[in-house]
Amino acid sequence: MVSDKSILFFDIDGTLLTEEERTLPASTKEAIFQLKELGHEVAIATGRAKFLFDDLRKELDIDTYICYNGQYVVFRGEVIYANTLQTEALEELTAFALHNNHPVVYMNDEKMTTNVPNDHPYIVESIATLKVDAYPSQEQDFVKHNNIYQGLLFNTEGEEKIYQQRFPDFDFIRWHPKSLDILPKGVSKALGIKKLLEYLDFPAERQYAFGDALNDMEMIQMIPNSVAMGNALPEIKEAASYVTKNASDNGILYSLQQFGLLPKN
Numbered sequence: 001m002v003s004d005k006s007i008l009f010f011d012i013d014g015t016l017l018t019e020e021e022r023t024l025p026a027s028t029k030e031a032i033f034q035l036k037e038l039g040h041e042v043a044i045a046t047g048r049a050k051f052l053f054d055d056l057r058k059e060l061d062i063d064t065y066i067c068y069n070g071q072y073v074v075f076r077g078e079v080i081y082a083n084t085l086q087t088e089a090l091e092e093l094t095a096f097a098l099h100n101n102h103p104v105v106y107m108n109d110e111k112m113t114t115n116v117p118n119d120h121p122y123i124v125e126s127i128a129t130l131k132v133d134a135y136p137s138q139e140q141d142f143v144k145h146n147n148i149y150q151g152l153l154f155n156t157e158g159e160e161k162i163y164q165q166r167f168p169d170f171d172f173i174r175w176h177p178k179s180l181d182i183l184p185k186g187v188s189k190a191l192g193i194k195k196l197l198e199y200l201d202f203p204a205e206r207q208y209a210f211g212d213a214l215n216d217m218e219m220i221q222m223i224p225n226s227v228a229m230g231n232a233l234p235e236i237k238e239a240a241s242y243v244t245k246n247a248s249d250n251g252i253l254y255s256l257q258q259f260g261l262l263p264k265n
Helices: 026-037 054-060 087-099 121-128 161-166 189-197 214-222 234-239 251-258
Strands: 007-010 041-045 065-067 072-075 078-082 104-107 112-114 150-154 170-176 179-184 207-211 225-228
Touching: 007 189, 026 041, 026 054, 026 251, 041 054, 041 189, 065 189, 072 189, 078 189, 087 104, 087 150, 087 161, 121 150, 161 170, 170 214, 189 207, 189 214, 207 214, 214 225, 214 234, 225 234
Parallel strands: 007 041, 007 207, 041 065, 207 225
Antiparallel strands: 065 072, 072 078, 104 112, 104 150, 150 179, 170 179
């Protein structure tokens, strides 16, 4: 690998996309294309399902990505790592969740489904914040016949504690006041990044990561040049090596200029 080229990992929500409207700033789009033209490797690292950022990948012409919080890794269009949730354990969790009136959504590589009425207010409110066209369909027994890369558990803050105690083989990462990601214990964006870096030869000083939320923590802690957005949670800012401006205030472009990866105007 040419020593003056870098690899950059970008979260989506609140990082590439603005924190509220979930829109792509013109400065961010231009910056991504400039990075690619200069020969840098640009990757997305997101908690979103593969099918929930197809349009963004096409708009930015990015074919390397880590999604489902590290469960699914693609390098230049080729799947190099895929991990699934254990079916029996997920079914047990689902039964417990239903008993507590907490919906569960399952995601494979094509769609998301739930086995409860999909108009549950927690599902409606949470999914609406993603500003996407996709929405969970209601399907019975989907979990039994599909590879599930990530689940979503819907409850209010604090209610996850009973799940953490009862299901120690899963991690529950809150991304919304009414929803959490369900992942195998120890899985994170950092693990997916490690799988990708096994294919590549970028020195530590040429690795960059950009994020804002709790599911970015391990990635921010692992990558030497870690950037917290101005709109990031306080604990992410504390863990990062650099804090930039808000996503909606040209934060991506500003940080890239400060690092010397792109020229200042």
